[in-house]
Amino acid sequence: MAFYLDTYIAHRGLHDDKKPENTMAAFKAAIKYNYAIELDVHLSSDGHVVVFHDETLERLTGSNGKVSQYTLDSLKQLYIKETKEKIPTLKEVLELVNGQVPLIIELKVFEHTGELESEVMKVLQGYEGDYTIQSFNPFTLKWFRKHYPAVILGLLVTRDFSDTTLNPLKQKLLENMTFIPVIRPDYIGLDIDTYSKVQLSIIKHFTFNKIVFWTVRTKEQMRTAKRLGANIIFENIKP
Numbered sequence: 728m729a730f731y732l733d734t735y736i737a738h739r740g741l742h743d744d745k746k747p748e749n750t751m752a753a754f755k756a757a758i759k760y761n762y763a764i765e766l767d768v769h770l771s772s773d774g775h776v777v778v779f780h781d782e783t784l785e786r787l788t789g790s791n792g793k794v795s796q797y798t799l800d801s802l803k804q805l806y807i808k809e810t811k812e813k814i815p816t817l818k819e820v821l822e823l824v825n826g827q828v829p830l831i832i833e834l835k836v837f838e839h840t841g842e843l844e845s846e847v848m849k850v851l852q853g854y855e856g857d858y859t860i861q862s863f864n865p866f867t868l869k870w871f872r873k874h875y876p877a878v879i880l881g882l883l884v885t886r887d888f889s890d891t892t893l894n895p896l897k898q899k900l901l902e903n904m905t906f907i908p909v910i911r912p913d914y915i916g917l918d919i920d921t922y923s924k925v926q927l928s929i930i931k932h933f934t935f936n937k938i939v940f941w942t943v944r945t946k947e948q949m950r951t952a953k954r955l956g957a958n959i960i961f962e963n964i965k966p
Contacts (some may be wrong), residue, residue: 740754879914
């Protein structure tokens, strides 16, 4: 079976209070337990691919503004959640992991231009470990399918659009995975808190039931995923 379907995936690394999400400490912990690593990437203002989840810095660093407004040198001055951990670059993470466990790289793309996509692939050039690219943005995945057809792609899907400004039509198009025939994703990353029977039916038809549920936080959700033959992106538990 494919590595992204049979290796448990640690959400933003194996993080806790002492090892914050998307930090080298959390990634080292995931490697120790042989979990695949899910991580998120953005571009700094000077074009470096950095590993960070939020669009803005406040929740994790206490600083104001967006990640994209800071240079790499400025970002490297910040600490994550009052620890000694700093924002890593994707290049630094690749050097740490070095193929020991698979990577699930989520691109945080709000306005698709191809810039982040292109820079990510420059960093990944020559990397010999297993990895997938995933995103909620279908245009990002379409870009990868066109320019790097061999890259493993995951389309992220939810029915919760409470934190977006998308109109109802766009929400419905994304919820029903209308772009599947164009993107031809290798798997669907499905929100375990909002999924529907209709979505499961669509996925079964188009991707032969290749599902990775996110974000699994309880043993009950783990059992649900197993019953449906799906892999998991997990946190707050240890499978």
